[in-house]
Structure formats: C-alpha cells, structure tokens
Amino acid sequence: MTPSATPSPAFEWIDGGGVTTPLGFVAGGVYAGIKTYGEEPRLDLGILGGEGPLTAAGVFTRSAVTGHSVTIGRQLLAQTSTVRGVVVNSGNANTVTGTQGAADCERMATLAAARLGADAPVLVGSTGVIGRMLPMEKVERAIADVTLTRDGGYAFSRAIMTTDTHEKQVAARVEAGGRVYRVGGCAKGSGMIHPNMGTMYAFITTDAPVDAAWLDATWRGIVDRTFNMIDVDMDTSTSDMGLVFASGAAGGDPVAAGHPAAGLLAEAIEAVAQHLAKTVARDGEGATCLIEATATGAADEQDARMAARTVVSSPLMKTAVTGRDPNWGRVMMAAGRSGARVNQDQASVWIGEHCVLDRGQPTTVDLKLVSQAMAQELVSIRVDLGVGEASATAWGCNLTKEYVSINADYTT
Amino acid sequence: MTPSATPSPAFEWIDGGGVTTPLGFVAGGVYAGIKTYGEEPRLDLGILGGEGPLTAAGVFTRSAVTGHSVTIGRQLLAQTSTVRGVVVNSGNANTVTGTQGAADCERMATLAAARLGADAPVLVGSTGVIGRMLPMEKVERAIADVTLTRDGGYAFSRAIMTTDTHEKQVAARVEAGGRVYRVGGCAKGSGMIHPNMGTMYAFITTDAPVDAAWLDATWRGIVDRTFNMIDVDMDTSTSDMGLVFASGAAGGDPVAAGHPAAGLLAEAIEAVAQHLAKTVARDGEGATCLIEATATGAADEQDARMAARTVVSSPLMKTAVTGRDPNWGRVMMAAGRSGARVNQDQASVWIGEHCVLDRGQPTTVDLKLVSQAMAQELVSIRVDLGVGEASATAWGCNLTKEYVSINADYTT
Numbered sequence: 001m002t003p004s005a006t007p008s009p010a011f012e013w014i015d016g017g018g019v020t021t022p023l024g025f026v027a028g029g030v031y032a033g034i035k036t037y038g039e040e041p042r043l044d045l046g047i048l049g050g051e052g053p054l055t056a057a058g059v060f061t062r063s064a065v066t067g068h069s070v071t072i073g074r075q076l077l078a079q080t081s082t083v084r085g086v087v088v089n090s091g092n093a094n095t096v097t098g099t100q101g102a103a104d105c106e107r108m109a110t111l112a113a114a115r116l117g118a119d120a121p122v123l124v125g126s127t128g129v130i131g132r133m134l135p136m137e138k139v140e141r142a143i144a145d146v147t148l149t150r151d152g153g154y155a156f157s158r159a160i161m162t163t164d165t166h167e168k169q170v171a172a173r174v175e176a177g178g179r180v181y182r183v184g185g186c187a188k189g190s191g192m193i194h195p196n197m198g199t200m201y202a203f204i205t206t207d208a209p210v211d212a213a214w215l216d217a218t219w220r221g222i223v224d225r226t227f228n229m230i231d232v233d234m235d236t237s238t239s240d241m242g243l244v245f246a247s248g249a250a251g252g253d254p255v256a257a258g259h260p261a262a263g264l265l266a267e268a269i270e271a272v273a274q275h276l277a278k279t280v281a282r283d284g285e286g287a288t289c290l291i292e293a294t295a296t297g298a299a300d301e302q303d304a305r306m307a308a309r310t311v312v313s314s315p316l317m318k319t320a321v322t323g324r325d326p327n328w329g330r331v332m333m334a335a336g337r338s339g340a341r342v343n344q345d346q347a348s349v350w351i352g353e354h355c356v357l358d359r360g361q362p363t364t365v366d367l368k369l370v371s372q373a374m375a376q377e378l379v380s381i382r383v384d385l386g387v388g389e390a391s392a393t394a395w396g397c398n399l400t401k402e403y404v405s406i407n408a409d410y411t412t
Numbered sequence: 413m414t415p416s417a418t419p420s421p422a423f424e425w426i427d428g429g430g431v432t433t434p435l436g437f438v439a440g441g442v443y444a445g446i447k448t449y450g451e452e453p454r455l456d457l458g459i460l461g462g463e464g465p466l467t468a469a470g471v472f473t474r475s476a477v478t479g480h481s482v483t484i485g486r487q488l489l490a491q492t493s494t495v496r497g498v499v500v501n502s503g504n505a506n507t508v509t510g511t512q513g514a515a516d517c518e519r520m521a522t523l524a525a526a527r528l529g530a531d532a533p534v535l536v537g538s539t540g541v542i543g544r545m546l547p548m549e550k551v552e553r554a555i556a557d558v559t560l561t562r563d564g565g566y567a568f569s570r571a572i573m574t575t576d577t578h579e580k581q582v583a584a585r586v587e588a589g590g591r592v593y594r595v596g597g598c599a600k601g602s603g604m605i606h607p608n609m610g611t612m613y614a615f616i617t618t619d620a621p622v623d624a625a626w627l628d629a630t631w632r633g634i635v636d637r638t639f640n641m642i643d644v645d646m647d648t649s650t651s652d653m654g655l656v657f658a659s660g661a662a663g664g665d666p667v668a669a670g671h672p673a674a675g676l677l678a679e680a681i682e683a684v685a686q687h688l689a690k691t692v693a694r695d696g697e698g699a700t701c702l703i704e705a706t707a708t709g710a711a712d713e714q715d716a717r718m719a720a721r722t723v724v725s726s727p728l729m730k731t732a733v734t735g736r737d738p739n740w741g742r743v744m745m746a747a748g749r750s751g752a753r754v755n756q757d758q759a760s761v762w763i764g765e766h767c768v769l770d771r772g773q774p775t776t777v778d779l780k781l782v783s784q785a786m787a788q789e790l791v792s793i794r795v796d797l798g799v800g801e802a803s804a805t806a807w808g809c810n811l812t813k814e815y816v817s818i819n820a821d822y823t824t
Contacts, residue, residue: 063745063748063749064747064748064749064750064751064752064753064754064756065744065745065747065748065749065754065756065759066748066756093741095741095744096741096744096756096759096769096772096774097774098757098772098773098774129739129741130739130741130742130744130745131740131741131744131768131769131774132741132774133774238744238745238748315727315815315819316819319815319816319819319820320819320820322816322820323819323820325820327541327542328543329505329507329508329541329542329543329544330542332477332507332508332542332543332650333475333477333542333650335476335477336475336476336477336478336650337475337476337477338476339476340476341476342476342477344476344477344478344508345510347477347508356543357508357543360508360510361510361511362508362509362510362543362544362545399816400816401813401816401817403727403731403816404731404734404811404812404813404815404816405813406731407727407728407731407732407735408731408732408734408735408737
C-alpha cells in the first residue's frame with residue numbers, strides 16, 4: 001500500500017524504508033522450522049535490536065488470557081524503559097502452555113540478549129497457534145544462527161508474519177527543531193485482529209533521542225487512534241503487542257514535552273503507525289479492499305470510536321462490501337448496536353460521496369452509484385450520529401469466502 | 413430440529429404443534445409482494461391474534477437505532493398488557509424511514525386491529541432490509557386478504573421468515589396445579605442475530621390465564637437464558653422482538669407468583685423458548701451445525717454469560733468448527749477477550765468429551781479425536797474459567813462460505 005498524504009511539509013516518506021532505516025538499529029530473520037505455511041522467503045524467527053541500549057514504550061493485549069511473551073514484556077516495561085530489543089517467533093503463540101512455556105519464553109529472552117550484548121534486557125514476542133509447546137531446540141539454534149545487520153529489517157518483518165500475504169514496513173524522515181530524525185516501523189497481522197491495547201505486532205523505531213515518559217504517553221495516544229481503530233474479525237489476540245524503540249543515534253537533546261521537535265516527531269510516529277495499521281487492515285485474511293469508516297456528530301470521542309469501529313467490524317457490513325451491495329441500512333444497524341448514542345431522526349449516512357440517509361430520511365440517490373462507490377480499493381463510509389460534535393475514524397476490510405477457507409484449516 | 417429432553421414428567425412435546433396450538437388463538441399469512449426471495453410457500457405478511465383480548469409481555473432490541481415497530485411496540489406495552497395480537501411483515505424492516513415510516517407502522521396496527529376486533533390494540537413487527545419505504549398499497553391489501561384460522565400458525569410462521577431455510581414452530585403441554593395448559597411458539601431469524609433483549613422474532617403463546625406482572629418478570633428471565641444467549645453473526649438487529657401472549661382459554665385462576673402451576677408453566681415456556689432459540693442458531697445463515705458452549709468456574713453469572721457467548725460468537729472459533737480444526741486455543745482466546753475474569757493457570761477446556769487443556773496445561777489428547785468431536789451435528793465446547801462457581805450456556809453456529817454468499821448480495 002502506498003503511504004498516504006504527508007502530515008506536514010517537514011515530513012517525507014522514505015522510498016523502500018523500513019524498521020531498520022532509523023540509525024542505530026540492527027535486525028535479522030531466519031527459518032527455525034516452527035511455521036509450516038507461508039510463501040518464500042519463509043522466515044519464522046527474528047531479532048530487532050539496538051546497536052546500544054534503547055528507550056522503549058509498549059502496549060499489550062487487554063485480553064484476560066495472555067501469552068507468556070505478553071506477561072513477561074508487560075512486567076519488564078513496568079520496571080524499566082531501557083531495553084536492547086525484541087526477539088519474535090511466528091507460528092506458535094506460546095500461550096496457555098503452562099510453566100514450561102513460561103520457562104521457554106524466559107530462555108528466548110536470555111539467548112537473544114546474549115546475541116545483542118548483555119547490557120539491557122530483551123523483550124519477546126510469540127505469535128501463531130495457541131496451546132502448543134514451542135520446539136525449543138529449533139528456537140535456540142535459530143537465535144544462534146540469525147544474522148543481525150543494519151539492513152535486516154526486511155528479514156525481520158518477514159519473520160514475524162503469520163497469514164499475512166506480504167511484509168509490512170515503512171519509514172519516514174522529519175526535520176524538526178533544526179535536526180533530522182527518522183521513524184521506521186513494521187507490523188504483522190491479518191487474522192484475530194481486533195486490537196485492544198496496541199495491536200497484533202507493531203514495532204516502531206526512531207533514531208531520535210527521547211524522554212521515556214514522553215515516549216510512553218505519546219505512544220499510548222497514537223495507538224488508540226491507529227492500531228486500536230482497526231478490525232479484521234472482532235477476535236482480539238492473546239499476543240497483541242505494540243512496541244516503539246528510540247536509539248538516539250540522530251543526536252541532540254532528548255525529545256520531551258516542550259522540546260521544539262516534540263510535535264513533529266509525534267506526528268511522524270503517528271503517520272508511520274497509521275500507515276501500518278491501515279496496511280494490516282487491508283491485508284486482513286481474504287480481504288480485497290480497505291474500508292474506512294468515520295463517525296461524526298457523536299456525543300463524545302468514546303461514542304465516535306465505538307460507532308466507527310462497529311461499522312468496520314460488522315460481518316453484515318463487511319459482506320455487503322464484498323457484494324458491492326448498497327445495503328446502507330447496515331451502517332445504521334451497526335451504529336445502533338455499537339453502544340454509542342444515536343439520534344436516528346437526525347442521523348445521516350454517506351457511502352463514498354453519496355448521501356443515502358439525510359437527517360433521518362432516506363434519500364433518492366441512485367443505488368447503482370452507491371454500489372460503484374463500494375467497488376473501490378478504498379471504500380469510505382461516514383455516519384453522522386446526529387447528537388454532538390465528536391468524530392473518529394476506523395479501518396477494516398471486507399469479509400470474503402477466503403476468510404472462511406483460511407481459518408477453517410489453520411492447524412491441520 | 414427435534415425438541416430436546418423434557419424438563420419435567422408433567423411436560424410433553426406436542427407432535428406437529430405450533431404457535432396456534434394453545435386454545436384461543438387465530439393466525440394466518442399471505443404473500444403481499446414485499447419479499448422477493450425465499451422458497452414456496454413464500455409468504456410475507458402475517459397476523460397472530462386472540463379470539464379475545466390477550467395478556468402480553470414483550471422485550472425489544474437494545475440497539476440505539478430501532479425500527480418503527482419496535483418504538484411503537486415498546487410504548488404500547490409500557491401502557492398496557494392487554495392487546496389483541498401482532499401483525500408482521502418480512503422483507504422490509506421499516507427502519508430509518510422517517511415520519512412516513514412511522515405513519516405506515518401506525519396504519520398497519522390500525523388495519524390489523526380492525527381485522528381482529530377493535531377491543532384491544534395490536535403490535536407490529538417489520539423485518540428485512542433497513543432504510544426502504546414499505547409498499548403500503550400491497551401491505552393494506554394483504555391485511556384485508558389474510559385468512560385467520562385456529563390452525564393458521566404454519567402460514568404465520570412462514571410469513572415472518574427472511575433468510576430462514578424453514579419455519580420454526582413448536583408446542584408443548586404441561587399439567588400443573590390440576591389443570592392442562594398448552595404453550596406454543598414460533599420464531600424467525602438466521603442473520604443479524606446477536607440478540608440483546610429478546611430476539612429477532614419470537615412469538616410464544618399459551619392458553620393459561622396469567623397475571624400480567626408475573627408474565628412480564630418470568631418472560632424477561634427466560635429471554636436472558638434463551639434468546640439472549642444465541643449468536644449467528646454478532647450483529648444485533650434494529651427490529652428484534654420477543655412477545656408472549658396468554659389467552660386464558662384453558663380456564664382457571666390467573667397464574668401468578670405462588671400459584672401452584674407457576675413453576676411448571678414457567679418451565680414449559682422456557683423449554684419452548686430454548687428450543688426455538690437453538691433452532692434459530694442452528695438455522696444461522698450458511699450454518700451446518702449447532703455449537704453449544706458452556707462456561708463454568710466463572711466468578712459470577714455475568715462473566716459466565718460473556719465467556720460462553722463470546723465463544724459461540726468468535727469468527728475464528730466458528731470457522732475452526734467448519735474445518736473440524738482442533739484449534740482449541742481459540743476457545744481460550746475468546747474467553748480471554750470476553751471481558752470475563754479468567755485464571756489462565758487454572759483454566760480447562762473440553763471439546764466434546766475430550767479435555768484439551770487441564771488447569772492451565774495442554775493435555776496429550778489425540779487431536780484426531782477432537783476433530784471428530786467437531787464433526788457432529790451438535791458441537792459441545794466447555795471452558796472452565798478457573799475462578800469461581802457460576803456457569804452459563806450459549807448457542808451458535810459455524811461460519812461458512814455460504815454466510816458470505818448469502819450476505820454479499822442481499823438487496824441486489
């Protein structure tokens with residue numbers, strides 16, 4: 001997916017950029033033999049780390065059932081914001097695997113820390129099937145074998161993929177406060193995507209030096225507007241994880257609240273995060289288009305978020321888009337059940353540029369035009385709830401027969 | 413679907429029974445020309461009424477967007493529990509149709525009341541596509557044309573169908589307090605089914621005389637354990653409606669709290685409601701089996717309900733059942749995201765009779781046996797949350813490619 005419009009004149013997308021584009025990072029990926037599916041190059045274990053210690057912030061799944069990597073990562077970031085990187089495997093989530101699974105997770109962290117330099121701890125990510133033991137012999141050999149280089153972002157972003165059809169990387173540069181910073185990132189996820197935290201996996205890097213508290217607060221806000229606003233299938237993973245790492249290699253004072261670069265750097269991180277979030281939604285299992293739903297006229301932002309996200313999550317809306325079926329009543333159905341306050345006598349709905357419901361009254365728009373607006377690579381839906389002034393946008397994808405095929409025989 | 417075990421020795425299913433099996437009811441259905449799909453006999457307008465005034469209780473969708481029939485019905489039952497019956501059309505939900513839609517709904521009620529005898533008001537149900545005006549000329553002619561008879565339950569239960577593959581009727585008799593009462597019912601629904609009230613449409617009849625307050629309280633509890641525990645696709649309709657009518661034609665004192673027949677009559681109503689709820693879930697759009705999920709070991713009933721319902725609602729669990737894929741980790745994923753408290757170190761999971769997770773540790777059960785347990789007409793799943801003592805059961809269906817086909821071209 002081509003990155004969308006730039007947020008400011010100081011911001012520029014970097015052609016072919018990725019998670020190791022910012023200075024001060026190394027990464028790599030290998031095939032350990034955990035994952036039995038996926039196109040070549042098929043990789044399933046990766047490491048992303050700093051050339052020195054990194055400042056990190058992270059958000060994790062809010063599910064009551066969490067993988068060992070989430071449990072351990074959350075504990076670690078509660079104690080320190082200085083880490084050396086993250087080791088990730090795909091194909092096995094190491095979730096509900098008991099005490100042995102917890103020990104396996106700790107062992108991955110220890111071995112990866114040794115590979116990166118033992119001056120700071122390493123986070124772990126495990127994604128894939130739930131309830132199976134990790135093949136630790138393969139994992140250990142892979143951690144020893146992985147080659148870590150300054151252009152290893154491609155291999156790393158392949159290694160974190162499960163049913164993704166392509167790796168998801170992007171990078172940008174921003175000039176702020178008289179200095180150039182780079183922001184990169186990669187993400188994975190195409191099923192079990194209804195993040196409630198951070199997300200499936202999103203790893204963002206920057207070479208800006210940052211204040212840890214500023215990074216944490218900034219990152220949480222960005223995740224709520226980007227990864228927490230996408231949906232593929234309503235199912236929240238037990239392994240969702242969104243991490244941001246800052247190397248400081250660009251030099252200068254740490255960016256904190258009040259620093260002249262703080263606003264533009266935060267915008268750049270958000271642009272990278274939003275691009276990756278939309279890319280994850282577009283690559284939803286079996287999807288053929290991206291759905292962008294905006295709720296306006298909401299009583300408050302919470303209502304707007306619920307309404308927008310329910311529209312992109314609704315199976316009936318998602319199948320209507322697959323059929324280019326101008327059945328816009330389903331937008332109102334979804335808004336109605338979302339929990340948001342709706343004044344249905346004042347509510348309006350647009351599909352693309354076509355107003356189909358105008359302050360509670362159906363319009364006489366030609367439904368063939370509405371159907372054409374649903375046959376686009378980007379299907380835009382807007383619902384005005386007719387109550388207040390708040391708005392929010394969410395992204396999802398259509399529901400096709402291929403989603404069923406992909407998930408009907410995932411472990412067999 | 414064959415009715416399941418009887419709740420008590422005093423209870424008996426009536427072969428071929430339905431919504432007009434209880435004494436004192438008439439019904440009928442005709443083809444008005446609103447609905448353009450569905451197998452023969454294709455009917456789309458029906459009336460169910462009493463030979464005299466009926467005592468009624470009802471529950472309605474909790475969606476913030478409601479059809480005119482829901483808005484008017486809720487108002488009516490807040491004022492009176494004495495009605496004459498209900499008129500229903502399928503193929504058009506008369507929702508977000510503005511002031512004209514509200515007037516059309518009132519007119520349906522007035523015309524149907526005239527057909528039934530003008531001594532009490534009539535409720536209205538409209539189900540189908542949202543945001544289209546009702547073809548009132550056809551509706552008016554149909555209300556005039558419908559034949560109302562004591563065995564009209566079959567025609568009525570066909571007239572309320574949308575994408576249902578068959579009509580859904582059942583009846584039972586119960587001997588209680590020295591008297592015989594009959595309880596019948598019909599329901600419809602196979603998509604947009606995640607009821608949050610009562611349900612899609614469920615109409616229950618009994619010839620017992622009842623106290624209105626007892627009926628209302630009893631009905632609300634029953635709906636929470638039956639229709640509110642089924643799911644087809646997470647989407648809550650704007651038209652959901654669950655009504656119970658009592659004619660009193662069996663004679664005797666009104667059944668109220670403390671009446672010797674109260675317990676057995678409530679059990680009979682619940683048995684009829686549970687049977688219809690399971691039938692609706694089994695007839696979910698594109699479904700090939702019924703999924704029954706029970707959550708045990710929950711902190712409280714609310715947690716148990718959330719966990720059980722999330723398991724049957726999860727697209728990933730539903731597609732796993734389609735593929736007979738023993739990917740039981742998805743049960744834990746669903747329980748984890750449900751909002752229920754889970755102690756994952758003490759949690760257990762069974763598929764059919766096979767324990768796959770035993771107090772936090774995966775078992776070594778042969779996954780081929782688990783796959784076989786998923787290839788049944790009734791797929792049973794149990795998750796013990798490892799926290800407390802409460803339990804609840806929910807019903808759903810698998811997700812197939814046919815669900816996508818059915819909903820990708822519903823209005824076109």
